[in-house]
Amino acid sequence: MNDIDTKIKERELTLYFGPQHIGMVGNFGITLTVKGDTIQEAVATPGFLHRGFEKMLENVRYLQGFPFVCRINVMDPDPNEQVYAMAIEELAGLEVPPRAHYLRTMALEMSRLTSHLAWLWAYGNELGFDTIGHWSMVQRDYFIDLFDMIAGGRVYHMYIWPGGVRRDMPEGFEAKMRQTLDGLEGSLRDYDSTFFNNRVFRKRASGIGVLTQEDALRFGVTGSCLRATGIKRDVRIEEPYAAYADLDFEVPTMTDGDAYARAIVIRKEIEQSISIIRQVLDKLPTGPAWNRVPNPFKWKIPPGETYVRMESARGELGAYAVSDGSEKIHRIAYRVPSYPHGILALETLLRGMNIADVGHMLLSLNIAAPEIDR
């Protein structure tokens, strides 16, 4: 090795891996200090999507908050509506009819599916394997059509509402839903043979970005990243909301905690979501799909505070809401799942890693930048 080579290998460089980088998904940034190809230090720099939703929610009436909350997570919007609605219901003492609980469960699982399928596209794309992405995005689009049918919106639905849901199921929806679920279930075999069981992917993901159980607990990581380390924890089981108490489903776990384990957990969750939606359709009770809410312009909610939580596609999503008795919320704070694993866990995992794995790690951890910024 000559002198110049040695100098290049020992020189420390600061690289900015930001939203303009082709390997970056979404608006997020990481400042990397590298020596050769190896990362010495990584500092996450979020904030590109800071829209101040929590502040804006303090300035509008309760129902006017819905167009904001669904935008907290672009890929997985419905859980944010669900926690907001749950918080309002608990503060105001509003009842939700059983049919609405089932319809909410369906919307939440559809949202989880669209999020996981979009993740599969992005992950495949990131690893230079576009085929799987073309397939999964087609399936995702069918679910988006269903959202369009039931809520009137493709990306943001504002479907879940205090006291129930905004609309009941339209005619022909159930048949179309069953057909779409069958279609997705059929394609899972193709996803397995081309991607999840692909030798190239296995080699690329096994043993990379190992998050140990201790680290996951230390950083407060939840969701699929935690379940991939072998801890079976899911808010749907721990504190059932919507209709989850009546439904039968499994919580998939893996033990390795590496990128491959995380991918397999998400793959198995797709299967569970399909099963949950089928059960919802089978057991759907009759009756009203919503209870009337008071006049939104005069609706004052008694003083109080509450914390509600649920399991979104990425982990524990919660909202701490405080009412001071006026027609506007005094404070609402969102507990978002991407926060712990998007900052501290990511920075820890990237240390000592190759530059080529940065994008891989962002997707493997399933980080949603809009969630962190809010």
Add this chain to the structure above:
Amino acid sequence: MREETIKQDIEKRYDGSCVSVQRRQRIIVSVPKDSVFSLVAYMKEEGFGHLSFITCVDWIKEGEFELVYHLASYQDGIHAMVKTRIDRADPTYLSLVPLFENAQTYEREIHEMFGVRFVGNGRLIPFLLTNWQEMPPMKKDFDTEAYAERMFEHE
């Protein structure tokens, strides 16, 4: 009920604490500001090993900030909120980083959004805001509209 046992335990150990079981799986603990650290350390040993998040509420009329620590127990499925009030005019408080590493990011956000300084947190650097010169924006007296008009002036 596990919730009631925890309530009695905490009330016995910490003078001036007020524990209420809000409903199943929810406990609210209000304590004076000097006992939060030892209370959280005690609760961590009792199974509340997951710091879910930390948040701050601005009670401008009372001149106080309320810090709310959200702790969860995986064993019992209980979510506890530990609340304390600090002076709004000089908001300084003890960091929880020695107990929970992930407190670092939450404290960093509260420092930026409310101006609370956490002693013992070595990373209170800017988080979501860029080149922010105004008062911390989540404070109730920050006027969003006036700021927008000044910043994005229109004819």
